[in-house]
Amino acid sequence: MIYLLFGPPGVGKGTQGARIAHKYAVPIISTGEIFRNLAAAGTPLGRAAKEFTSKGELVPDEIVVALVQQRIAMADCADGFLLDGFPRTINQAEILECTLDDMGLELNGVLSFEACDGELIRRLTGRRTCSRCGATYHIRAMPPTREGICDRCGGELVQRADDTEEAIRTRLREYEAKTAPLLSFYRKRGLLRSVDAAAAPDTVAARAAAVLAVSHGAPRS
Numbered sequence: 001m002i003y004l005l006f007g008p009p010g011v012g013k014g015t016q017g018a019r020i021a022h023k024y025a026v027p028i029i030s031t032g033e034i035f036r037n038l039a040a041a042g043t044p045l046g047r048a049a050k051e052f053t054s055k056g057e058l059v060p061d062e063i064v065v066a067l068v069q070q071r072i073a074m075a076d077c078a079d080g081f082l083l084d085g086f087p088r089t090i091n092q093a094e095i096l097e098c099t100l101d102d103m104g105l106e107l108n109g110v111l112s113f114e115a116c117d118g119e120l121i122r123r124l125t126g127r128r129t130c131s132r133c134g135a136t137y138h139i140r141a142m143p144p145t146r147e148g149i150c151d152r153c154g155g156e157l158v159q160r161a162d163d164t165e166e167a168i169r170t171r172l173r174e175y176e177a178k179t180a181p182l183l184s185f186y187r188k189r190g191l192l193r194s195v196d197a198a199a200a201p202d203t204v205a206a207r208a209a210a211v212l213a214v215s216h217g218a219p220r221s
């Protein structure tokens with residue numbers, strides 16, 4: 001299966017994607033996560049990308065596209081994969097289409113998670129992420145048992161550098177200007193599947209599972 005997880009920042013693509021990836025036993029490829037890992041490792045590419053990510057701006061297409069092309073050619077993607085946060089521009093989407101075609105692969109669908117701006121801002125400003133395992137929490141909606149400590153691994157919970165109010169505003173603007181046009185790009189291709197994401201994670205997961213079951217079939221157990 002090859003699916004895109006689509007939607008504005010803070011809509012829950014990562015949270016929902018992790019569940020779907022587990023259910024269908026495919027890897028999830030998050031370009032944002034790749035950039036955060038490269039930056040944490042202090043690589044030149046990570047430092048270059050951080051110039052953009054820290055301000056909430058999109059990283060130039062050529063950098064992102066090369067990373068994704070390398071990643072989807074890896075052995076663990078042979079039975080399919082989910083893309084979280086890619087493509088984010090029409091140019092990236094067109095290149096992805098050609099890349100998959102060259103590899104003899106086909107995009108099965110685009111899960112479009114939807115919520116209003118107020119809800120996105122509330123989620124992003126309250127989001128905390130484990131610095132060790134990447135688990136995400138929300139200070140009010142999904143707090144950890146002990147403040148600032150990950151329930152899963154005991155790691156320290158931190159706020160993402162781009163979850164500040166100014167960077168969030170830039171990210172939402174970038175989404176509207178450059179990424180939202182992809183909705184009609186994929187609608188025209190008959191690939192778009194909407195999921196109402198303005199609800200608690202378990203409810204959204206059930207909605208996404210129902211949409212996927214119709215679009216793709218149930219996971220092999």
Ligand code: AMP
Nearest residue numbers: 031032052053057058059064085086088
């Ligand atoms: P995310 O974790 O998906 O919210 O991504 C965090 C940041 O990484 C974004 O705000 C961008 O700066 C950068 N990024 C992630 N994916 C892409 C992409 N496909 N194109 C350009 N920049 C990206």
